[in-house]
Ligand SMILES: NC(=O)C1=CN([C@@H]2O[C@H](COP(=O)(O)OP(=O)(O)OC[C@H]3O[C@@H](n4cnc5c(N)ncnc54)[C@H](OP(=O)(O)O)[C@@H]3O)[C@@H](O)[C@H]2O)C=CC1
């Protein structure tokens with residue numbers, strides 16, 4: 506299936522890390538009819554507002570990149586917000602998309618849907634085969650419900666709803682909040698501020714041993730467009746970089762990119778989270794997609810963006 510450049514595409518959450526990368530991708534390809542609403546213009550947790558919006562606008566395609574998102578601290582501190590907001594947003598958008606004739610919807614989940622001790626690399630078939638990682642189970646349960654809703658609407662109504670499961674993402678427009686963000690933007694900011702102040706040490710959370718896989722958000726946006734055009738199956742699809750690093754290796758890399766010369770101190774009172782979560786990328790690779798941006802290049806690019814757009 507090939508999308509037409511004038512097709513009306515609703516990118517939900519277009520100012521976030523993922524949504525903004527998808528907008529950049531679509532604009533670079535020449536799409537001219539993007540439907541965009543900020544959170545203030547349309548609160549996706551309000552069912553009547555979402556339904557009225559779909560009735561009036563009738564988008565042809567929907568990419569659902571609006572969600573309540575955060576790192577390990579935010580997920581474990583605000584469990585009620587993570588489960589409720591995400592269930593509401595995705596239920597409202599999926600049901601209104603179906604009832605107002607959307608041709609295809611892509612739902613974004615996350616690698617945290619898989620069991621804490623899933624086989625590595627994690628195949629799509631590992632879903633619902635074991636207990637979840639406690640620090641983000643509330644968010645994971647909402648995301649699993651989103652995958653299942655897409656499947657249920659496909660089975661009962663032949664609605665072309667697909668799900669993509671990205672690994673840990675980073676890039677321009679990330680959230681650089683000191684406590685609530687993910688590890689990569691948190692460390693970029695902390696090392697940068699320490700360098701500017703001339704600090705001798707930087708505190709990094711946990712033991713440094715957990716392994717994580719990082720994917721630049723421009724690679725994810727490329728994969729999202731690829732799946733919209735090339736995939737219409739029942740099962741969700743993993744999207745990863747295929748490369749993992751320990752948090753210690755990541756911290757050393759961020760220190761090098763930022764140019765901080767002091768030492769690292771580990772705060773072991775902070776949770777490590779899941780020990781390892783490397784996605785098995787073979788399904789999307791067999792469809793014909795591959796990531797392009799290395800972690801080193803992506804980090805340098807993100808630090809440059811941070812310097813130009815975020816730091817005071
Ligand atoms: N970041 C990551 O590492 C990963 C992200 N993902 C998935 O990608 C998707 C996007 O994440 P990401 O871009 O990082 O998140 P961000 O927090 O950067 O962006 C989320 C977007 O959703 C919007 N939003 C949140 N709540 C509402 C609401 N009630 N009504 C309308 N809009 C709302 C926000 O708008 P506003 O800014 O105006 O509040 C924002 O534009 C999520 O589904 C997430 O699960 C998956 C794996 C990893």
Ligand SMILES: C[C@H]1O[C@H](OP(=O)(O)OP(=O)(O)OC[C@H]2O[C@@H](n3cnc4c(=O)[nH]c(N)nc43)[C@H](O)[C@@H]2O)[C@@H](O)[C@@H](O)C1=O
Nearest residue numbers: 575576577580615617641686687688691710711776777778
């Ligand atoms: C994408 C995925 O992201 C979340 O899971 P996570 O991978 O555990 O997320 P994280 O990026 O916050 O942490 C990764 C690792 O890094 C360590 N770490 C060190 N120092 C800092 C630090 O300063 N901040 C943070 N956040 N972590 C730090 C931290 O202790 C942990 O060991 C899910 O909640 C959920 O949102 C989800 O789906």
